[in-house]
Amino acid sequence: MQKILDAIMQAEGAADPAAELRAVAALPVPESYRGVVVRAAEAAMFDGLDTREKDPRKSLHVQEVPTPEVGPGEALIAVMGSAVNYNTVWTSIFEPVPTFAFLRRYGRGHDRPYHVVGSDAAGVVLRVGPGVTRWRPGDEVVAHCLSVELEDAAGHDDTMLDPQQRIWGFETNYGGLAELALVKANQLMPKPVHLSWEEAACPGLVNSTAYRQLVSRHGARMKQGDTVLIWGASGGLGSYAVQFALNGGATPVCVVSSPQKAQLCRAMGAELVIDRSGYRFWRDEQTQDVSEWKRFGAEIRALTGGEDPDIVFEHPGRETFGASVYVAKRGGTIVTCASTSGYLHQYDNRYLWMHLKRIIGSHFANYREAWEANRLIMRGRVHPTLSRVYCLEQTGQAASDVHRNLHQGKVGVLGLAPAEGLGVRDPQLRARHEAAINRFRNR
Template sequence: MRKILETIMAAEGAADPGKELAGVATLPVPESYRGVVVRADETSMFDGVPTREKDPRQSLRVQEVPTPELGPGEALVAVMASAINYNTVWTSIFEPLSTFTFLKRYGRLSALAKRHDLPYHVVGSDAAGIVLRVGPGVTRWTAGDEVVAHCLSVELEDAAGHDDTMLDPQQRIWGFETNFGGLAELAVVKANQLMPKPRHLTWEEAASPGLVNSTAYRQLVSHHGARMKQGDVVLIWGASGGLGGYATQLALNGGAIPVCVVSSPDKAELCRRMGAELVIDRSDFTFWKDERTQDTAQWRRFGERVRELTGGEDPDIVFEHPGRETFGVSVYVAKRGGTIVTCASTSGFLHQYDNRYLWMNLKRIVGSHFANYREAWEANRLVALGRIHPTVSRTYPLERTGQAAYEVHRNAHQGKVGVRCLAPADGLGVRDPELRARHEAEINRFRGR
């Protein structure tokens, strides 16, 4: 691993970085590598502990694991950086169920998939790094390519996946429903997960958009999601967070009017720095009277606040991901004929809403899950062009991944929390300093928050 890192670091400041990086093809593949894992024999460690009190620092461990053999259509990537997503938090606290359930199910699919069914799970659904090797049949990528990985793992052996790969019955989220994820020194991905690394970004910046930017793109922009158009009023929950920070940027970039919902003045200021003008501090509203009863008066008050900001308009689109806590008010405030598009349930999976506001006002609820390769590629292209920017607020070394996940679990973060895997420091990997210089302020606006 040391030789691999030395070869990659030789590209820093080199006249021809690609030539230096191509040298990884001549290096032997390590027999093992360090990865962040959860362990099958520890899945009961939080039994009886309330969700809020479960601590990822206790379950996420860095350990040496064997390097798996590559199969057809796969690539082995030296991971320079990764990032924390909510699925890593869910994995670390074994909710809503242990991910070893996913690995066992995947392992029954084929002899090749059996590799994933192990007593440990290497986690992580983001990565930026260097291709080390490719398996049989891979022609698009070669050793030395600088790449980012999106997290859709799909078999594509079923007809259902060939119109939209997200509908493939064997669609999985890499590093969550598969093994060998991105929070590690090496990662195994399918070649159709790879995309070019944006040349003006550092490793930790390039690693951070993959899951959340692609998810927000499908949810808002794609014809599979809300089909956002110019002038749409888009209500965005958690608008300064890992997912909402990209939704806010995509709305602004696409000519829509974001109404950003946040939980503190500091987060409100971040939204304004992104260019959003309409911001609501949700700490002024309590949508539940108790554990079982929602407060419809607060729904109305919240809707009135939205209309105050928009000049009397209700949201054309509600960008939903908190779930149980906010779903009732989301259905209520969407305009007549509007769309509530949901991709997650970070506050709870069982949603309650008043169906009268849905059916009598001809609203739509659209489920949206990650993105297909085309959508992920288009979302990454916007980053590479400098139209959408990373939202990294802080980074940690691989050894402190548990702390990084703990902060996301406690919502004590802004934007995305990055993790350096092989990268020895922040700031490495920039190949286009001129483009970076034009967007330095936007790239760093979440830093230190």
């Protein structure tokens, strides 16, 4: 593993980094590597505890795992940087079900008593399997998390509709929170040349998810002039939604939970911000407070000059969904993914049906949407929202911070990279966007 890292580090400051990186093709692949795992034997360790009491620091372990064989259409990458997503939290607390059920159904060498987690990665291709022509050893890449077989006709118009669509590192093994990762070759995209490894790794899942949810024809189809209510606007998903809204001529109304997070939204260019910490949308576990929905809607209209949201960008789920349906404008759209506060949504259907609103379910992105979202990162039109970076051994703490909503933007994790700031190949392009790249780090 050290020889692989040494070869990659030769590209730092080299006149021709690509030529230096081709040397990895001649190096042997190690028989094992370090990965962040959950263990099947511990899947019941949090039984009986409330979700908030489950601690990822107890369930996520760094251990040696055997290097998987690279099959047809696959690639093995040396992971220099990765990131924590909320599906890492779900995996670590074994909710809604332990992920080993996914691995058993998938088979194909992924059914193991350990699950190497992580759905983001930036690194260098080490090996490609038979049939791979687009990529070769030494290529610098980022990986999106769509794993799909495309053996069914349903996936050929929109790959997210393929019945065998899975999220890599969550519903498959050998994910990105590790020194090596196994991916399908069509998960790979070019690494943005002006970003470091950890910066390039962090947009993958959330940037693509926000793109489909808000911009794509499969999502809300945001247009110029739309008012877009964005929950968790300074978080990993919402921070990209804010950038898409601003780039697309929409007006984001950012909902956050503290004055510090409000400042981050304003730093991105958003002007309309609501601190939700003063709202209680539930009177108790069974009863929502309609008067709070109305008060929330009134604050939105006060900020927008009387406009209700054309689009509500939903992902908290149970805690906020009733309010989201209520505040969307007549004929408006609530587009939802995830459900970080709970999956069982409740809302008053009168406000949906009688006001002709729509609820759209959205899940990650197809290959084209992920590629387009990454292209915007490469062109410096959308920027990483990386706030903090951990080493591999600290992944449990990183996931715990996300679980408790102590983070801002995205939380990165170093894989093989020995330090932050490595992997930048175009310092001139970076210099033009330095302030935006570091917006969340400087806070």
